[in-house]
Amino acid sequence: MTIGFGFIGASGIAKHKMLAAIRNTPDCEVVSVYSSNLERGRAYAAETQIPHAASSLEDLLANPAVHAVYISTTNELHHAQTLAAAQAGKHVLCEKPLAMSQLEAQTMLAACREAGVVLATNHHLRNAHAHRAMRDLIANGAIGKPIAARVFHAVYLRESLQGWRLDKPEAGGGVVLDIVVHDVDTLRFVLQAEPTEVISLSQQFGMSAGSVEDGSMAVFRFANGVIAQVHTAFTVPYAGNGFEVHGTDGSLIAKNVMHPAAQPEVLLRTANGEQRLELAANEVYSLGVARFIAAIQGTGKPAASGEDGLWSLASALACLESAHTGQKVAISV
Numbered sequence: 001m002t003i004g005f006g007f008i009g010a011s012g013i014a015k016h017k018m019l020a021a022i023r024n025t026p027d028c029e030v031v032s033v034y035s036s037n038l039e040r041g042r043a044y045a046a047e048t049q050i051p052h053a054a055s056s057l058e059d060l061l062a063n064p065a066v067h068a069v070y071i072s073t074t075n076e077l078h079h080a081q082t083l084a085a086a087q088a089g090k091h092v093l094c095e096k097p098l099a100m101s102q103l104e105a106q107t108m109l110a111a112c113r114e115a116g117v118v119l120a121t122n123h124h125l126r127n128a129h130a131h132r133a134m135r136d137l138i139a140n141g142a143i144g145k146p147i148a149a150r151v152f153h154a155v156y157l158r159e160s161l162q163g164w165r166l167d168k169p170e171a172g173g174g175v176v177l178d179i180v181v182h183d184v185d186t187l188r189f190v191l192q193a194e195p196t197e198v199i200s201l202s203q204q205f206g207m208s209a210g211s212v213e214d215g216s217m218a219v220f221r222f223a224n225g226v227i228a229q230v231h232t233a234f235t236v237p238y239a240g241n242g243f244e245v246h247g248t249d250g251s252l253i254a255k256n257v258m259h260p261a262a263q264p265e266v267l268l269r270t271a272n273g274e275q276r277l278e279l280a281a282n283e284v285y286s287l288g289v290a291r292f293i294a295a296i297q298g299t300g301k302p303a304a305s306g307e308d309g310l311w312s313l314a315s316a317l318a319c320l321e322s323a324h325t326g327q328k329v330a331i332s333v
């Protein structure tokens with residue numbers, strides 16, 4: 001059976017990444033798009049060759065050709081739109097951060113569970129070959145017992161993205177809800193451990209406005225004892241990016257792995273010397289869609305579940321709270 005997707009949100013990520021990811025997945029198609037502005041929705045549908053622009057969320061959810069929705073509106077809308085989709089019996093692939101609060105995210109998980117629909121979170125980085133290889137090497141003892149990790153994920157926010165992320169706290173703006181959520185999800189995936197507490201400082205360096213931060217440095221502690229330093233920013237043009245895990249018997253040092261299109265460089269350094277892993281950049285969004293479809297068909301699990309989205313949201317919210325209070329903040333879901 002062909003799985004029809006309804007897009008909730010005529011967004012950039014849907015147009016530039018997810019449309020192709022869905023169209024490249026066998027037995028999938030995008031059948032309708034909902035925008036809060038019907039004219040914009042129609043123009044978006046015409047430009048992207050989506051056959052239908054829905055006049056309302058109810059219109060999209062009442063469409064029997066829509067079996068699943070991909071939600072990529074601004075963050076404050078994810079909660080209510082997921083509840084509506086679940087009530088209509090549609091499977092949900094939702095963007096990160098899953099919601100604006102843990103309570104909202106928990107309600108979303110419960111609603112999807114009760115409705116018997118799949119809830120997945122679009123954490124794409126865990127689908128990268130590089131992160132999967134690092135996770136497997138660590139699980140197989142290649143670096144001994146992991147001690148510490150470092151994530152470098154400071155970017156210069158493209159002009160086209162310099163909107164609500166910079167000045168709308170009510171829409172979930174800020175670098176922590178935008179990027180730290182991805183970094184924590186990737187750490188959880190690679191380390192196979194949950195974060196337990198965080199201490200952080202945030203920064204405003206001329207790009208964001210009001211109470212919204214455009215830079216953050218945080219240290220997370222994980223249940224397996226690892227401490228992980230995470231640097232994120234919207235303001236840094238030339239830092240590059242990286243992900244390192246250091247253990248008792250070796251270190252994994254990866255560069256170019258926090259941006260999916262880049263060619264990854266992953267080095268394993270142990271007493272035996274240095275080994276470069278031969279890894280190609282891969283289509284991370286397609287893999288996420290394929291895993292979502294497998295979950296719908298009962299043959300697999302989402303790459304990142306609703307619970308994964310809840311954990312990364314809880315971690316990012318704790319990171320924000322720590323920066324605001326100056327205190328270490330416990331993380332639990």
Ligand code: NDP
Pocket residue numbers: 008009010011012013014034035036037040041072073074075095096097122123124161163178
């Ligand atoms: P956009 O700013 O492109 O879109 C968000 C909303 O803004 C849309 O739903 C749309 O509302 C409105 N909008 C977009 N363009 C216009 C316009 N030209 N004029 C008026 N309104 C407009 O957001 P992003 O695509 O950057 O992000 C959307 C979501 O996806 C967020 O939750 C974000 O965190 C997440 N994201 C995830 C990524 C990932 O790799 N997993 C990467 C990037 C974003 P309407 O639908 O009502 O028309």
